[in-house]
Amino acid sequence: MVLGYDGLDLQADYWDAPQDSSRFTSQPADLVELTRFLNDDFNGNRVIIDCSASQEVADMYPRWLALGIHVITANKKAGSGPSELYNDCRQAQEGASAQWYYETTGPGSGLPVLCTLKDMVQSGDTVHKVEGIFSGTISYLTNAVAAGLPLSEALLQAHALGLCEPDPRDDLTGLDVRRKIVVLARELGLSLELADVITEQLMPVELSDWEPDTSDNAQPLIEQLSAALAAYDERLTACVTEAADNGMKLVPLGSVDLSTGIASVTMTPLPISSRLTRAEANDNIIAISSERYSPQPLIIQGPGAGCEITASGLFGDMLALSRTLVEWTIPKIE
Amino acid sequence: MVLGYDGLDLQADYWDAPQDSSRFTSQPADLVELTRFLNDDFNGNRVIIDCSASQEVADMYPRWLALGIHVITANKKAGSGPSELYNDCRQAQEGASAQWYYETTGPGSGLPVLCTLKDMVQSGDTVHKVEGIFSGTISYLTNAVAAGLPLSEALLQAHALGLCEPDPRDDLTGLDVRRKIVVLARELGLSLELADVITEQLMPVELSDWEPDTSDNAQPLIEQLSAALAAYDERLTACVTEAADNGMKLVPLGSVDLSTGIASVTMTPLPISSRLTRAEANDNIIAISSERYSPQPLIIQGPGAGCEITASGLFGDMLALSRTLVEWTIPKIE
Known part of the structure; x- marks a missing residue:
């Protein structure tokens, strides 16, 4: 120091x-x-x-x-x-x-989301719902799987691009995106804890107790995790394909709904025409519906992860x- | 007073x-x-x-x-x-x-565009280009024409919804959107005048000298203008249809390009998959490309006209x- x-x-x-x-x-x-x-x-x-x-x-x-x-x-x-x-x-x-x-x-990391919400609320608007793609990393992974890559390989790629948390399990279990949702929900006046966020994760349930080998000669964490995931690759690929066959896209949809008080992040199939399927690469999309911004929401979109x-x-x-x-x-x- | x-x-x-x-x-x-x-x-x-x-x-x-x-x-x-x-x-x-x-x-009227640009520039980012749909009114008109309405009727509808300027010719000639572009360009450090904005307008060239009847018993301006437009409805409809036949959507694309110093608003056919074809109703879309926000731009989207x-x-x-x-x-x- x-x-x-x-x-x-x-x-x-x-x-x-x-x-x-x-x-x-x-x-x-x-x-x-x-x-x-x-x-x-x-x-x-x-x-x-x-x-x-x-x-x-x-x-x-x-x-x-x-x-x-x-x-x-x-x-x-x-x-x-x-x-x-x-x-x-x-x-x-x-x-x-x-x-x-x-x-x-x-949500949105560096994107001007919380400051925009502050202006809206302080100028007398009432926010009804904020939803969208809040995780650049999960968005990147599902986009890569939709493009044909198995999840285990997509994870290696995301890691190489610097898009993952220090422990990439925090991405797969949704811990990181849940944290963002709690920050957002509290900003909007809800009083809730991390455990209150309804979460559907990319981490196979079979791997929930998985721990890496931490001995001296062990492979790097990311490679061990990718190898463990490989056995379950087909599962996410099948969901993504099924959605595509029905004209839908599977997205990690985050939501804070002020009318119900419910905060969630779930793998949700949305019609291809939906605004929220337009997240490219590691984009975040945040759609804010309010008394003023309805029926069309205010949307803020852009890369939502990375140092810069x-x-x-x-x-x-x-x-x-x-x-x-x-x-x-x-x-x-x- | x-x-x-x-x-x-x-x-x-x-x-x-x-x-x-x-x-x-x-x-x-x-x-x-x-x-x-x-x-x-x-x-x-x-x-x-x-x-x-x-x-x-x-x-x-x-x-x-x-x-x-x-x-x-x-x-x-x-x-x-x-x-x-x-x-x-x-x-x-x-x-x-x-x-x-x-x-x-x-551009964007009430959307947080200029304040976001200010933060970007003051924190050391370099803006390369700002482009998008800067006119809620023209966007509404082209969307309505794409949905099958003639321009003359779409204009009446937009007027009834309070989306038009006091003199709706300012919308059709692009004067209002050009003003927004000049404000944006100057904010980004360009020194230009209204006349420097390259403009393609919805007003038929034959009507450029058109003046309404202002006598006591005359119809309201909007109805006179709509009637005058009707003879040229087919022209815009044909452009919109031709674009659609090629998998494109015709949009009023505004742009301020810092590398060339050129500001423009032109009726541009874009591939349906483009982010900038997603303007619904009277939405504005503003896509900011900068040193930090590239290759994916920062996008702000939402209703861009109206009192509230x-x-x-x-x-x-x-x-x-x-x-x-x-x-x-x-x-x-x-």
Whole structure:
């Protein structure tokens, strides 16, 4: 952990050659120490941008927010974790007028979905339903299977493209997309937990207790998982083919329905003519139906996974925060 | 014109029974007097929301902005008028740190297009091209013709649904969509005029000098125009049918291409499988290709015309402005 009140040089070699100077200190990572460091700052505007996937970091949000430290996060653990942590964050934030941004943790990752919903609700619109393709990864996999590839091979391909979670089982079991749905549902005022999201997963039920070989000479996780999946490839291919024979396309349909309070993600056959079958490659599609946007919904579509897109979304959150803190004219970044 | 520093009661009958009181004054509309009234206000935060389509009002923007009065507008006359007025607004705004919002004047009307582009550019992305269906009205007309209706009847239908400009010739000649394209192009850094937009229009060339009968007993404009159009109905129907016979759909394709600097709106046949043929009813579709969003673009789609949608967009601009001026937590409007 490198700390410096005067800014750090991101090109510098702090990490390999730890050394103290008058401009920075270098020490083992310690979140409590980091909090103290931020709290001692004379600068009124402090923000933490959490690019980890760590529960330990997420657990610190209430404390940071209560101290007036803004939080921008790509980490879904607080927004989709137990309601207790989520509510603690909300309370801390309101008490201290700190801001908490998490656009990249909801459906669409970097796409402007949560900020659009915020504008709609704050300007008096009533959201009825948000549905669509919320997982770029599952969308990529079902598209690849529809194009003729077995699931086990499609998974290897998605992994090679950087589209999978660190543990690709989180994609197949739908854990990642369920997290996004919980973030969205809470944003829309529903109070629910991860376990409340009705989920149909790509992981064969026979593999639900599957664990990889973690010994020294073991194959990489992704290859072990692909090999285990191969025996069940035919199952998804059959579903996709059956749908196609009926003029339908099988899609991983996510939904938060405010009229029923039900959140779900299920493999659903939709007519080819449906807007929601148009997800190409790793596209996400988010269709928002509201009092104003009906019968036609407002639709936001685009790539929903990948480093650049997520970084872009975090930067968007940073801009939204900055606009509330500093003078308006932010120079174009060259 | 009714003025009052302590707020006005929108339900009150100021208009029919003008009267002065200690809380407001009532007088003939006078933009110079309005400016003086605003400038004398002790409140530092002043905003004009222009819901007119008036050139006279648009001409006042530079003066208002130079006085630090923010401007939010649904009026396209300044953003798409002569560059001189546009540049005056920009200069005045920068000099006085006043803010100028005009989301509803670009493609998509109330859809979150310009604010999304702003975030993209300010976070360091490079936009290559924005294309799509920018006119809800023309989209509605071509969809209706594709469904078998003659253009002259489709126009009556669109008018009855409130989708047309006050003078529906502005829709048919593409003037309205060209204005949106100029607003978009300037937002993306191009310097161009209305006349620079390459335009293919639905108005038959034979009717370019057509003028309605304005005598007392004349039919309403829309009915006269529909009657004049009827003789040319077959022309558009033939184009639409020819496209359909080749597996294509004829769409009013708008485009701002940053690599060539060309802005255009042309009746273009696209393969049915194209994302841009999916505009239903009066939908707009805006596809943004950038360094980050490629090969798949970021797509925003939804109804792009109508009172509620435009009001919603203006309210969104008001929220964006408010967030830069007041404390962050804006209560939900019930």
